[in-house]
Amino acid sequence: MEIITFKFKCKGCGHEFVYETGEVDLVKLPLGEIHCPSCNWSPMDEFEKKESS
Secondary structure (H helix, E strand, C coil): CCCEEEECCCCCCCCCCEEEECCCCCCCHHHHHHCCCCCCCCCCHHHHHHCCC
């Protein structure tokens, strides 16, 4: 199984962190489970902000 690494830059504190998964379908990425280890920001936070606007 191939491991794919996604690199994120936290929009809360600027910390860069990675998320590794074997899932290749981007639609299935569990954005709610991906969190910045420094401040707990999640990419899902941004998605929820856009939906509520």
